[in-house]
Amino acid sequence: MYKFGSSVFLAVFTLSILLSLTHESSGKEVTRGPYLQSMTSNSVVVRWRTDDPMSSFVRYGSNPWNLDQSASSPGYHTDHVVQVSGLKSGTRYYYSVGSRNESLAGGNGKHFWTTAPQIGQRQPTRIWIIGDSGTANDNARMVYQAFRTWTRMRGADVWLMLGDNAYNTGTDAEYQKAVFDIYPEMLGQVPVWPTLGNHDGGSADSETQSGVYYDIFTLPTQGQAGGMPSGTEAYYSFDHGRVHFICLDSHDTNRDSNGAMAKWLEADLNETTADWIITFFHHPPYTKGSHNSDNPKDSGGRMVEMRENILPILEAGGVDLVFTGHSHSYERSFLVHGHYGFSDSLEKSMILNSGDGRISGDGAYQKETNKHVGTVYVVAGSSGKISGGSLDHPVNFASINELGSVALDIDGPTLKAKFINNEGSISDWFEMQK
Ligand SMILES: [Fe+2]
Structure with missing residues (x-):
C-alpha cells in the first residue's frame, strides 16, 4: 500500500512536471524583445517574438501597475508588430506585451518608452x-x-x-x-x-x-x-x-x-x-x-x-x-x-x-x-x-x-x-x- 502510494505520487509528480513543460513551450514564451521602433512624438512601434502564434496586444499607461490602454494588430503571429498611436509627446509610458488573454513580458518598472518631443521643440x-x-x-x-x-x-x-x-x-x-x-x-x-x-x-x-x-x-x-x-x-x-x-x-x-x-x-x-x-x-x-x-x-x-x-x-x-x-x-x-x-x-x-x-x-x-x-x-x-x-x-x-x-x-x-x-x-x- 505504501509502495503503491509512493508510485502514484511519483507518477502524478512526473505528470505535473511534463504538463508544466508542455504549457511553457506551447506559445507562452516571449523569445525576442520587446523592442521599440520608429518612435515619433505621438507613436511607437512595439515588436516582439513568441514561440507559438498568438494574438498581438500592447497594454500601456502612465504607471506600470495601471496599464489602462491597449493597442493590437489583427491575426495570430510569432513575430508581433503593433503600432501604438495617439500618444502625448515627450511622455513616458509603461507597457507590457502579450496576447488578448494575458501579458507575457513587461508591466514592470523596466519596460517603458518615452515619446519624442514635438518636432521643432527644444529638449535636451x-x-x-x-x-x-x-x-x-x-x-x-x-x-x-x-x-x-x-x-x-x-x-x-x-x-x-x-x-x-x-x-x-x-x-x-x-x-x-x-x-x-x-x-x-x-x-x-x-x-x-x-x-x-x-x-x-x-x-x-x-x-x-x-x-x-x-x-x-x-x-x-x-x-x-x-x-x-x-x-x-x-x-x-x-x-x-x-x-x-x-x-x-x-x-x-x-x-x-x-x-x-x-x-x-x-x-x-x-x-x-x-x-x-x-x-x-x-x-x-x-x-x-x-x-x-x-x-x-x-x-x-x-x-x-x-x-x-x-x-x-x-x-x-x-x-x-x-x-x-x-x-x-x-x-x-x-x-x-x-x-x-x-x-x-x-x-x-x-x-x-x-x-x-x-x-x-x-x-x-x-x-x-x-x-x-x-x-x-x-x-x-x-x-x-x-x-x-x-x-x-x-x-x-x-x-x-x-x-x-x-x-x-x-x-x-x-x-x-x-x-x-x-x-x-x-x-x-x-x-x-x-
Ligand atoms: Fe563593415
Whole structure:
C-alpha cells in the first residue's frame, strides 16, 4: 500500500512536471524583445517574438501597475508588430506585451518608452551610437555596460546602430545572439535606428527591402517620423525635437551623385529646418583603420564613392556630424569642409578648425548657423572588436584603437560628444556650438 502510494505520487509528480513543460513551450514564451521602433512624438512601434502564434496586444499607461490602454494588430503571429498611436509627446509610458488573454513580458518598472518631443521643440537629447557591434561576445557586453554605467538613470533618447550589427552574415540566429541577447534592457526602452552594413547585407537585399535586416526593423518610408519620404527602409530620415537624423545605405544602394538616394538626400536636406543634422551610414569616407579609404579597391570602392559623390551633398546641406563604422577603431576628424579626394590632397584650408574642439582646450568647434559650414566625421566601429590599422588619416584629430561607443548630448546650441571606452573612460571628447 505504501509502495503503491509512493508510485502514484511519483507518477502524478512526473505528470505535473511534463504538463508544466508542455504549457511553457506551447506559445507562452516571449523569445525576442520587446523592442521599440520608429518612435515619433505621438507613436511607437512595439515588436516582439513568441514561440507559438498568438494574438498581438500592447497594454500601456502612465504607471506600470495601471496599464489602462491597449493597442493590437489583427491575426495570430510569432513575430508581433503593433503600432501604438495617439500618444502625448515627450511622455513616458509603461507597457507590457502579450496576447488578448494575458501579458507575457513587461508591466514592470523596466519596460517603458518615452515619446519624442514635438518636432521643432527644444529638449535636451542623449544619443547612443554603436558600430560593428555584432560580435555577440564579452567585448560587446563590456561596451554596453560601460555606457549604461556612465549614463545611469538618464538613459538615452535615441540609439543608432552603424551596421555590421550581427556577424557573420546577418542571419536571424546571429541577430538573436548579437543584438537581442546582448542589449535586452535598452531594446525595451530606447528606439533603435539602424543602418545596413556589409555583414548585415549577407542576409538582406536593399532593392527589394527583403531579408533578415528588413524583416527585423520597422523604419519610416513615408516621412512618418519627420523628414522627406524616401519610399524605402534602406535610407530614411527622422526628427527628434530640433535634431534631424539621416540614415543612408552605403552598402547595397546606388551611391551615384545623381542616383535616387542622392536625389532624396538633397531634397531632405533642403526641407529640414532643424538646428542639428546628424547623418549615419556604414562605410567611412576617411579611415586608416582596418579599412583604408585611400584604396579604391577596398570594400568595392564604397568609401571612395561615398566621399566623392555623397559628401558634397551632405556638406552643402549643412550636416554637422557624420557617423560611420566598418573600420574597427575610433577615428574623429577636425572640423572640416570640402575634402573629397585621397588623403594626400588634403589642404590646410579644408581644415576649418585645427584645434581639439574642446571647451576645456582649444575651444569648441563653432558653426555659424547662417553659413552651415563645417562637419566632424566620426568612425565608431569598435563596439564589438578592435582591428588596429595605421590610424593616421590626416583629417583626423583622434585615432584610437580601443573598444567603445559614442554618447552625444545636445541641448539647444551646444552639442557634446564623448567616446566611452570599454572600461568606462572618456578617451576622446569634443563640443560644437551654434
Ligand atoms: Fe563593415
